Amino acid sequence: MAGIIAVLWICVFTLSCVIYTNSLAEQSRTGRSLSKELLYAGKIALSAHFYDKADTYFHKGVEHIKKRTFENSIFSSFHDIIHPQKHRHLEGKSIDEIMPWLRMATQADSHHVEAYLVAAFWLASEGNRIDLAHTVLTEARINNPNNYEIRLAQARLYLRQGLESEAMRETEAGLRLWPGYNDPNSRDIKLDKASLLFYQALLLEKRGHIPEAILAFRQILDIFPERTHIKNRIRELEEYGQASLLPSNLLDVSLSNDMAHGKKSCRRDGHNHHDHDHAE
Amino acid sequence: MNKAIEIVDLSVKFPSRGGFVEALSHINFSVETGQVCAFLGPNGAGKTTTIHVLLGFLAATEGMAKIFGEDVRKSIARQRIGYLAEHPDTYRFLTGREALSITGRLFGMTGRTLQSNVNAILAMLDMTSAANRKISTYSRGMMQRICLGQSLINNPDLIILDEPTGGLDPIGRMNIRKIIGRLRDEGKTIFFSSHELSEAETVCDHLVIISSGNIVVSGAINKLIKPGENLEKYFMKTIQTAAIHD
Amino acid sequence: MTKGLIIAVTVWLKVIRKKDVYVLLILLSALLSWLTTMNIFGLGGTTRYVSDTGLLLAWFLAWILAVNVSARELPEEENRGTIFSLLAKPITRAELIIGKWLGAWTVVCTANAVFYLAIWAIVAVKSGYIDPSAMIQGFVLHCFALAIITAIGIAFSTRMNFDAAATISFVFTGASLLLLPRIPEFAVKEKGLRAVVMSLIYHGLPHFDILDMRQRIVHDYGPVDVSTMAALVIYAMLLTVFFLVIAWLAYRKKLFSRSELM
Numbered sequence: 001m002a003g004i005i006a007v008l009w010i011c012v013f014t015l016s017c018v019i020y021t022n023s024l025a026e027q028s029r030t031g032r033s034l035s036k037e038l039l040y041a042g043k044i045a046l047s048a049h050f051y052d053k054a055d056t057y058f059h060k061g062v063e064h065i066k067k068r069t070f071e072n073s074i075f076s077s078f079h080d081i082i083h084p085q086k087h088r089h090l091e092g093k094s095i096d097e098i099m100p101w102l103r104m105a106t107q108a109d110s111h112h113v114e115a116y117l118v119a120a121f122w123l124a125s126e127g128n129r130i131d132l133a134h135t136v137l138t139e140a141r142i143n144n145p146n147n148y149e150i151r152l153a154q155a156r157l158y159l160r161q162g163l164e165s166e167a168m169r170e171t172e173a174g175l176r177l178w179p180g181y182n183d184p185n186s187r188d189i190k191l192d193k194a195s196l197l198f199y200q201a202l203l204l205e206k207r208g209h210i211p212e213a214i215l216a217f218r219q220i221l222d223i224f225p226e227r228t229h230i231k232n233r234i235r236e237l238e239e240y241g242q243a244s245l246l247p248s249n250l251l252d253v254s255l256s257n258d259m260a261h262g263k264k265s266c267r268r269d270g271h272n273h274h275d276h277d278h279a280e
Numbered sequence: 281m282n283k284a285i286e287i288v289d290l291s292v293k294f295p296s297r298g299g300f301v302e303a304l305s306h307i308n309f310s311v312e313t314g315q316v317c318a319f320l321g322p323n324g325a326g327k328t329t330t331i332h333v334l335l336g337f338l339a340a341t342e343g344m345a346k347i348f349g350e351d352v353r354k355s356i357a358r359q360r361i362g363y364l365a366e367h368p369d370t371y372r373f374l375t376g377r378e379a380l381s382i383t384g385r386l387f388g389m390t391g392r393t394l395q396s397n398v399n400a401i402l403a404m405l406d407m408t409s410a411a412n413r414k415i416s417t418y419s420r421g422m423m424q425r426i427c428l429g430q431s432l433i434n435n436p437d438l439i440i441l442d443e444p445t446g447g448l449d450p451i452g453r454m455n456i457r458k459i460i461g462r463l464r465d466e467g468k469t470i471f472f473s474s475h476e477l478s479e480a481e482t483v484c485d486h487l488v489i490i491s492s493g494n495i496v497v498s499g500a501i502n503k504l505i506k507p508g509e510n511l512e513k514y515f516m517k518t519i520q521t522a523a524i525h526d
Numbered sequence: 527m528t529k530g531l532i533i534a535v536t537v538w539l540k541v542i543r544k545k546d547v548y549v550l551l552i553l554l555s556a557l558l559s560w561l562t563t564m565n566i567f568g569l570g571g572t573t574r575y576v577s578d579t580g581l582l583l584a585w586f587l588a589w590i591l592a593v594n595v596s597a598r599e600l601p602e603e604e605n606r607g608t609i610f611s612l613l614a615k616p617i618t619r620a621e622l623i624i625g626k627w628l629g630a631w632t633v634v635c636t637a638n639a640v641f642y643l644a645i646w647a648i649v650a651v652k653s654g655y656i657d658p659s660a661m662i663q664g665f666v667l668h669c670f671a672l673a674i675i676t677a678i679g680i681a682f683s684t685r686m687n688f689d690a691a692a693t694i695s696f697v698f699t700g701a702s703l704l705l706l707p708r709i710p711e712f713a714v715k716e717k718g719l720r721a722v723v724m725s726l727i728y729h730g731l732p733h734f735d736i737l738d739m740r741q742r743i744v745h746d747y748g749p750v751d752v753s754t755m756a757a758l759v760i761y762a763m764l765l766t767v768f769f770l771v772i773a774w775l776a777y778r779k780k781l782f783s784r785s786e787l788m
């Protein structure tokens with residue numbers, strides 16, 4: 001019964017991969033043996049697979065549409081009936097269905113920050129469970145203490161809850177940790193820094209620390225000089241000591257924009273693995 | 281009398297390195313219904329090969345074989361025969377009773393008939409007490425008896441046995457001999473190969489002796505063996521003269 | 527035909543008594559039960575991942591089982607020498623092939639039914655919902671896929687020993703299961719001979735992808751219409767018959783000599 005033994009082996013291997021990921025991750029950081037490296041590579045692949053699975057679930061089992069041949073073949077038309085190809089999204093409560101895969105992705109590789117972020121994002125938005133989102137981000141932070149993205153996400157959550165001093169703390173930490181091992185010239189990374197600065201500036205403005213707020217706004221202009229609404233705001237603050245649009249209103253607008261943007265993109269550009277060598 | 285087995289000019293060649301081995305060369309013999317015919321010959325003489333042709337496992341290179349007038353290549357030819365292989369084996373995951381009843385069903389038996397046939401066979405083989413045990417727990421002799429039972433379940437008119445007593449102890453051999461005797465008394469045609477000459481002598485009435493793929497002798501035992509001679513002596517003598525002629 | 531049924535019954539008895547199937551079933555249930563206990567960021571009430579993993583495992587285990595059972599039967603008869611007493615009975619080679627296939631197929635389908643029931647029960651315990659009509663359709667199509675796989679196993683085992691037959695069957699069906707669905711993507715960039723080869727593979731190998739309803743079951747797309755179902759069943763039956771005919775042609779004139787015994 002060679003086949004059955006093979007099945008058993010595969011199952012045992014997968015199980016052990018999933019169950020013992022955390023302890024293995026520890027080992028692979030200290031030891032450098034080939035087998036451990038291989039195991040680590042396997043875990044990352046597994047994690048990426050689960051993350052893709054979450055994405056597929058989000059699209060109701062429709063995989064990303066790729067170019068195909070044999071479109072006119074009878075097999076192809078049956079294939080499309082059995083495997084619906086229409087692009088669509090999960091909504092509302094059913095978004096929960098992607099969570100198990102994100103959980104598995106983070107269990108297979110605790111440095112898969114993006115999986116944590118996506119999970120927290122959906123929990124806080126459609127799931128309406130900010131508390132759970134915080135738990136997720138806290139776990140992410142413990143496993144990836146030097147990652148600024150988690151701080152940014154947490155700052156957003158606190159802002160939504162109106163917990164300003166906590167939000168302030170997270171933006172400060174986020175700015176300190178930026179850009180981490182990411183490319184500081186990449187547009188996405190720069191956008192993240194601008195967001196951190198923007199939240200910080202508005203919080204400062206709200207507290208009445210106008211000069212500090214102006215300083216933060218100017219740093220945004222250093223990154224994106226073309227943002228006229230920032231220029232205008234700085235001018236208003238300098239001239240009148242306050243802006244026409246209240247900072248709290250601007251925050252609300254900005255947060256809901258972020259939310260809409262997050263849903264649309266749910267970025268799939270892969271996550272960075274520089275982190276794992278140097279964490280802790 | 282009808283011919284139960286008829287072999288005409290039968291040759292079998294096995295391909296071997298470069299050329300071929302001629303296992304049987306143009307043999308002819310027949311067995312009439314009601315005869316008990318011993319098929320004798322030294323190792324490698326061609327006994328199993330002949331039997332395999334009779335059952336359709338092997339194709340004749342030349343010539344042909346018939347059972348009850350039917351060409352052996354037709355599956356109908358096997359309806360009325362029972363066969364015990366040289367190294368018999370059966371499904372060991374079955375119990376003895378199941379093995380017999382499955383074989384019975386292959387012959388189209390069902391219900392009461394099947395039940396009573398199985399019971400009768402078990403009783404004849406003295407296997408009733410072990411009938412509900414898995415065959416994997418049987419001894420060699422018990423297994424041999426169940427296999428013999430499988431070949432008798434259809435109440436065959438012709439029974440072909442390839443070394444039925446091979447690998448058995450004296451008691452086991454005696455049991456098989458008794459069963460053959462009983463079948464002979466029921467008027468069955470029996471064709472069996474054997475190396476146990478004294479044993480063969482006690483049950484058979486006809487002889488076919490084969491050596492190196494050639495039939496050396498065939499005929500009624502009382503005509504071939506003179507008074508005062510026994511089968512063993514006769515066998516040695518014929519084989520030796522056949523070897524000289526070769 | 528009743529002779530074929532008797533052969534099928536012995537295949538059943540063997541598989542049931544060898545107990546490998548139970549190991550697979552316990553494995554599947556244990557894995558799924560363990561999955562349901564997973565803490566998903568403190569959320570409850572998600573079950574799609576359970577049915578998804580369960581169905582994936584059902585496909586995987588049934589595939590392994592189908593090849594193992596079907597490719598084993600004929601070579602084992604020859605190795606043990608039981609083929610001799612079997613062929614000495616008034617049974618044709620066609621009946622033997624059909625009986626072996628029928629036994630292997632039905633026993634694997636039964637195991638598969640238990641797999642599906644286990645999945646359904648475990649999902650139901652977590653108060654998840656699976657559309658029963660889609661599930662039944664998926665099961666039926668899966669069973670027809672298994673009919674093809676067992677026929678392939680039988681066909682390869684007519685002229686090979688178990689190890690060779692099982693390996694080739696695994697490679698052949700594995701390529702059909704895993705590689706073939708990707709061919710339309712791979713072939714986009716290919717030209718010339720390679721494109722022809724890809725087209726041959728695509729049109730020549732059995733299409734298990736169109737018999738695999740997992741996406742519709744898991745993501746709740748509901749059942750397909752009757753005409754599609756009928757077309758797919760006919761496709762699978764034709765392929766099964768095709769491989770059984772190949773098996774019969776290969777076995778029809780096969781001669782047996784004692785050398786196989788050793």
Ligand SMILES: Nc1ncnc2c1ncn2[C@@H]1O[C@H](COP(=O)(O)OP(=O)(O)OP(=O)(O)O)[C@@H](O)[C@H]1O
Pocket residue numbers: 294295296301302303321322323324325326327328329330783784785
């Ligand atoms: N498959 C085969 N390939 C080549 N030669 C074979 C094959 N089967 C049998 N032979 C040869 O044919 C001859 C007859 O063999 P067979 O088995 O018929 O002998 P036998 O009379 O039954 O011997 P024994 O008393 O040992 O059983 C032998 O020389 C044997 O080597």
Ligand SMILES: [Mg+2]
Pocket residue numbers: 327328329366
């Ligand atoms: Mg022999």
